[in-house]
Amino acid sequence: QSALTQPASVSGSPGQSITISCTGTSSDVGGYNYVSWYQQHPGKAPKLMIYDVANRPSGVSNRFSGSKSGNTASLTISGLQAEDEADYYCSSYTSSDTWVFGGGTKLTVL
Amino acid sequence: QITLKESGPTLVTPTQTLTLTCSFSGFSLNTGGVGVGWIRQPPGKALEWLALIYWNDDERYRPSLKSRLAITKDPSKNQVVLTMTNMDPVDTATYYCSHIPPGFCSPSTCYTPYYFDYWGQGSLVTVSS
Numbered sequence: 681q682s683a684l685t686q687p688a689s690v691s692g693s694p695g696q697s698i699t700i701s702c703t704g705t706s707s708d709v710g711g712y713n714y715v716s717w718y719q720q721h722p723g724k725a726p727k728l729m730i731y732d733v734a735n736r737p738s739g740v741s742n743r744f745s746g747s748k749s750g751n752t753a754s755l756t757i758s759g760l761q762a763e764d765e766a767d768y769y770c771s772s773y774t775s776s777d778t779w780v781f782g783g784g785t786k787l788t789v790l
Numbered sequence: 791q792i793t794l795k796e797s798g799p800t801l802v803t804p805t806q807t808l809t810l811t812c813s814f815s816g817f818s819l820n821t822g823g824v825g826v827g828w829i830r831q832p833p834g835k836a837l838e839w840l841a842l843i844y845w846n847d848d849e850r851y852r853p854s855l856k857s858r859l860a861i862t863k864d865p866s867k868n869q870v871v872l873t874m875t876n877m878d879p880v881d882t883a884t885y886y887c888s889h890i891p892p893g894f895c896s897p898s899t900c901y902t903p904y905y906f907d908y909w910g911q912g913s914l915v916t917v918s919s
Binding site for chain 1: 827829835836837838842850851852853854886903904905906907909910911912
């Protein structure tokens with residue numbers, strides 16, 4: 681069960697848009713529309729931002745959006761704000777009836 | 791309002807067995823489709839899914855750790871317990887418990903969630919002699 685592949689870091693200026701990729705296999709990301717994304721600020725618990733590839737929980741800003749193509753899912757944050765600076769993790773359900781997380785991406789708002 | 795809170799030892803010695811308790815409120819593990827999972831995070835590293843138990847006692851485990859893990863539930867106490875045997879310093883991490891919401895069925899299909907919508911604050915466990 682290998683971790684999903686994410687870039688270690690991404691950065692952007694306030695107001696810009698950034699995209700974080702999450703690459704898996706046909707046994708996880710590519711095989712199911714069960715990709716979720718979590719935001720984690722330092723010392724805090726993860727927070728669900730996107731579920732089932734592209735759905736936002738109630739209360740999450742519409743600046744956050746998700747998509748998927750083949751074995752790669754993506755999280756896009758538009759209108760970047762200072763408060764978006766955090767670590768982001770993707771997760772997928774797998775064909776083994778288990779879950780796998782990505783290695784995490786540190787977002788820096790310049 | 792759903793809340794979860796992890797409790798257990800902050801320090802364990804190598805080879806010991808770790809027992810962590812997740813105490814929750816705002817939902818019932820007697821509700822069809824509900825699940826409670828455990829995820830850990832070594833200091834400065836990524837999240838790692840460990841185990842999950844559903845309302846119907848269906849258990850899932852991380853394959854590489856399956857021989858060391860056991861997850862149980864006590865709906866009457868609103869608790870889920872994770873035990874991990876033969877602890878090693880590499881198991882030093884913050885351990886989180888989390889909630890999977892119930893699914894639902896329409897006349898034509900059923901939907902099962904596979905995401906964690908609520909998380910506890912986490913419990914740091916250090917393994918050291």
